[in-house]
Amino acid sequence: MAIKNTGTHISLAIEMLTSVCSADCGPGFRKFRKEGMASCCFHCKPCPENEISNETNVDFCVQCPEDQYASTEQNRCIHKAVVFLSYEEPLGMALSLISLCFSALTTLVLGVIVKHHSTPIVKANNRTLTHILLISLIFCFLCPLLFIGHPNSAICILQQITFGVLFTVSVSTVLAKTITVVLAFKVTASRRMMKYFLVSQVSNYIIPICTLIQVIVCALCLGASPPSVDIDARSEHGHIIVVCNKGSVTAFYCVLGYLASLAFGSFTLAFFSRNLPAAFNEAKSITFSMLVFCSVWVTFIPVYHSTKGKVTVAVEIFCTLASSAGMLGCIFVPKCYTILFRPDQNSLEMIRVKSSSHAHIS
Structure with a gap:
């Protein structure tokens, strides 16, 4: 009976963690936290214009070089046409x-x-x-x-x-x-x-x-x-x-x-x-x-x-x-x-x- 109760508590703890934590921010997005939010909670915000992210859950986007521009998905830089x-x-x-x-x-x-x-x-x-x-x-x-x-x-x-x-x-x-x-x-x-x-x-x-x-x-x-x-x-x-x-x-x-x-x-x-x-x-x-x-x-x-x-x-x-x-x-x-x-x-x-x-x- 005790073992069963312990398993129930673990299951509840996992469910709570899943509900309060945010989903991953994919390429083209960066993590954005508001004050007072838990460390595992954040919003996903698109990268600014001409900036990219090509990894998951990055804190900052990277600026494209001047001779390149960000793709529509903002996950890679493309060379500009002369x-x-x-x-x-x-x-x-x-x-x-x-x-x-x-x-x-x-x-x-x-x-x-x-x-x-x-x-x-x-x-x-x-x-x-x-x-x-x-x-x-x-x-x-x-x-x-x-x-x-x-x-x-x-x-x-x-x-x-x-x-x-x-x-x-x-x-x-x-x-x-x-x-x-x-x-x-x-x-x-x-x-x-x-x-x-x-x-x-x-x-x-x-x-x-x-x-x-x-x-x-x-x-x-x-x-x-x-x-x-x-x-x-x-x-x-x-x-x-x-x-x-x-x-x-x-x-x-x-x-x-x-x-x-x-x-x-x-x-x-x-x-x-x-x-x-x-x-x-x-x-x-x-x-x-x-x-x-x-x-x-x-x-x-x-x-x-x-x-x-x-x-x-x-x-x-x-x-x-x-x-x-x-x-x-x-x-x-x-x-x-x-x-x-x-x-x-x-x-x-x-x-x-x-x-x-x-x-x-x-």
Whole structure:
């Protein structure tokens, strides 16, 4: 009878222990005790964000390294995927294809201009400046290829220098063409030597001077705060975003601001010269091209600041292509159309008729 009673007491004791003690906390959880609770009593609490536990009944969770993130069950760390705008993905492939197609189209336009270099429409608008502008546009269209692919420090620096210098050459060439048109018509015929001197000096010096200023601006920017690779492991869960950091934001806007001042100068001169004789005049085409250029980059600023990661890179590439296409389309499409499809208008007789008609109206 005594043995039986002892067995009953042991059984009751085991039941009591089972009822007051908590169940085990599995992987992904940690033990959490409240004040006054027995040592065998605790709550199971999920690990905090990006922390894991892979054992039972642990008191503390472990933080995942920066290049890893916690699994959904929070019991292991997983390596983050490195994200950048690559040639393999559809967006990168589409942008690189557009870049190459526009570059090839510009090369084709250059071929048409060179082939018909002795025709009045080509000769009237300064052949040298036309060739420089088209060659610089070819490289402007190829410039986005530097922005696609895994960036490194050298590529980041090259992106900013190439972008700044190539677009300065293009826009300063447009400015030189505009000033050439203005001088050619504002200086009277009795001052032919002065006209020749002014027009030739503009085309010889305005492009290197403007480009040199931009090179100095870029050099100062690189000296103050050079672009570098920016690794962002926190903005997107499970991803490491690799992009080029522009360095000093002020320096980047100095490069853009200088381009904007050249474009605005070209736009203003072209706008006030748009009513000069149409047979020789590129002013209307230049006005529209600079309007497109300025509109694209003014729109770029708020969009650039409201996006992150590879979308930001894609926006920058799109603006580069759109502004280059604006110059190519507005300035050279009408010219090529006349050369290829309206050769009757590309003659000295037609130019004399248009010039005399304009003089009569004036």
